[in-house]
Amino acid sequence: xxxxxxxxxxxxxxxxxxxxxxxxxxxxxxxxxxxxxxxxxxxxxxxxxxxxxxxxxxxxxxxxxxxxxxxxxxxxxxxxxxxxxxxxxxxxxxxxxxxxxxxxxxxxxxxxxxxxxxxxxxxxxxxxxxxxxxxxxxxxxxxxx
Numbered sequence: 001x002x003x004x005x006x007x008x009x010x011x012x013x014x015x016x017x018x019x020x021x022x023x024x025x026x027x028x029x030x031x032x033x034x035x036x037x038x039x040x041x042x043x044x045x046x047x048x049x050x051x052x053x054x055x056x057x058x059x060x061x062x063x064x065x066x067x068x069x070x071x072x073x074x075x076x077x078x079x080x081x082x083x084x085x086x087x088x089x090x091x092x093x094x095x096x097x098x099x100x101x102x103x104x105x106x107x108x109x110x111x112x113x114x115x116x117x118x119x120x121x122x123x124x125x126x127x128x129x130x131x132x133x134x135x136x137x138x139x140x141x142x143x144x145x
């Protein structure tokens with residue numbers, strides 16, 4: 001489980017990876033959250049939006065690890081999958097509420113408790129961030145520590 005999770009937009013993997021040690025705050029505007037498994041959440045969210053199974057996405061090596069200097073011990077940087085980024089950018093509020101509800105249900109199946117309102121807020125914030133990326137040569141990233 002990640003204690004600190006920050007989502008941000010960067011122009012390239014190289015630019016994003018440059019902040020892996022200290023986080024994106026000094027270089028990029030970021031959204032901050034905490035206390036959930038960000039890698040697992042990215043896979044689950046992509047599955048909810050695209051209809052692909054968790055197993056299919058994990059087998060496809062989603063999300064892509066951009067930087068992991070400590071081999072799992074310390075900060076890790078993921079690229080948000082393009083399909084998820086596109087789905088978030090295109091989602092209306094009712095789709096985001098439904099996706100949050102489904103994610104909360106998935107987490108509950110693993111005995112994790114998440115508030116639906118907070119889940120909706122997270123996905124809505126990410127959707128706004130992803131919407132701002134559309135048409136640009138930038139990507140959405142997730143930094144965890």
